[in-house]
Amino acid sequence: MRVRLLITTERGFEGVAEREIWELTGRRAEPAGEGRLLVEAEHVHLLTLNYRSFTLHRVVLLLLQEEVDGLGEIYGAASEVAYEELIAPEQSFAVKAERLGEHPFTSQQVAAAVGQAVIDRYLRERGVRLRVNLREPEVLVRVELRGRVLRLGIDTTGRSLHRRGYRAYLHPAPLKPTVASALLRVAEWRRDEALIDPFCGSGTVCIEGVRWAWGMPNLLRRDSLLLWKLRFLPLRELERLADEAEAMVRRCGLEVRGCDISPKHLRGARQNAARAGVEEGLRLFRCDARRLEYTQDVVVSNLPYGVKLGSPRKVAKLYADFGRALFSGSWRRAVLLTARPELFPAEPDASFEVTLGALPAEVLVFRSP
Ligand SMILES: C[S@@+](CC[C@H](N)C(=O)[O-])C[C@H]1O[C@@H](n2cnc3c(N)ncnc32)[C@H](O)[C@@H]1O
Numbered sequence: 001m002r003v004r005l006l007i008t009t010e011r012g013f014e015g016v017a018e019r020e021i022w023e024l025t026g027r028r029a030e031p032a033g034e035g036r037l038l039v040e041a042e043h044v045h046l047l048t049l050n051y052r053s054f055t056l057h058r059v060v061l062l063l064l065q066e067e068v069d070g071l072g073e074i075y076g077a078a079s080e081v082a083y084e085e086l087i088a089p090e091q092s093f094a095v096k097a098e099r100l101g102e103h104p105f106t107s108q109q110v111a112a113a114v115g116q117a118v119i120d121r122y123l124r125e126r127g128v129r130l131r132v133n134l135r136e137p138e139v140l141v142r143v144e145l146r147g148r149v150l151r152l153g154i155d156t157t158g159r160s161l162h163r164r165g166y167r168a169y170l171h172p173a174p175l176k177p178t179v180a181s182a183l184l185r186v187a188e189w190r191r192d193e194a195l196i197d198p199f200c201g202s203g204t205v206c207i208e209g210v211r212w213a214w215g216m217p218n219l220l221r222r223d224s225l226l227l228w229k230l231r232f233l234p235l236r237e238l239e240r241l242a243d244e245a246e247a248m249v250r251r252c253g254l255e256v257r258g259c260d261i262s263p264k265h266l267r268g269a270r271q272n273a274a275r276a277g278v279e280e281g282l283r284l285f286r287c288d289a290r291r292l293e294y295t296q297d298v299v300v301s302n303l304p305y306g307v308k309l310g311s312p313r314k315v316a317k318l319y320a321d322f323g324r325a326l327f328s329g330s331w332r333r334a335v336l337l338t339a340r341p342e343l344f345p346a347e348p349d350a351s352f353e354v355t356l357g358a359l360p361a362e363v364l365v366f367r368s369p
Pocket of ligand 1: 174261289
């Protein structure tokens, strides 16, 4: 079965996500702005992308894309989708809508118009009034309106895939695991290379590194994926593919290290690594990143932004001291994520802007000469 998918990722990492989609499916995704990508794929890829990807947030089965003017046209367009072939009569549904741009109506009004279209169409085609369940719907219809472009689809993911389920300890400034994975890909880290995160916090970069190197799917999210509720999909086949992905995990030896100055965060990182099932793949230790000898091949880190440190002067001093230690080391590639790029003492070989939630940040890429 051919499917058209709308895939989301963190804004700024669309290129990384595009490469991962290519590796997993052999299909070229087309960037659609604001952390979105469109791709033509096969139904089996719904499992692959949801279960085996590292940088993706959500996979939506796209059913409709067209230009509309006003709520009346939104209702009309949404009425054209054959929900009777996608939702079983006893299943509940909900609509979530997002709006980008100026419109004389709210996202809730868009959701209400589409919800009404689903109910009316189902009643007409099947003689059944579908149940709405806003808290825990079995089928979640996602709608987005960007300017005049309406996209409507069925969510096959549910909670964003960056919620891996291994966060036993919540760091005050945690990095999304999808972003940590994207940074590792920007650094082109390979499993035979030594890796260090000198500001590891709750261990996200290291944990994602080991998961990636071992080929570990999103184990703790398997059961919560919404695709299992979609009865029009060949679910037995998708289950078999998920089992196969789990059987392919290879726990090879790695040199993955993380250090942090805070014993509390390190304890948390160990708890997270244990819950993720990767504790024997990494080594976490207490250390001041300014005093470390950087002999590993690859350095990947999410630098402190200074919320705890207070003044920009203190952040600049930390960055200067860390920069000195880093640049007297013998690494090959370093990728640093920071919301304060102007305070970093060295000019990167490359850099690009990203948005972490609502926070603008920059990825700095260094290569040793
Ligand atoms: C932005 S957080 C990293 C968050 C981490 N990526 C995560 O997902 O949990 C920065 C971390 O740097 C640590 N830190 C601050 N100064 C440090 C230093 N001089 N050496 C090592 N770690 C330091 C803080 O304790 C904090 O955990």
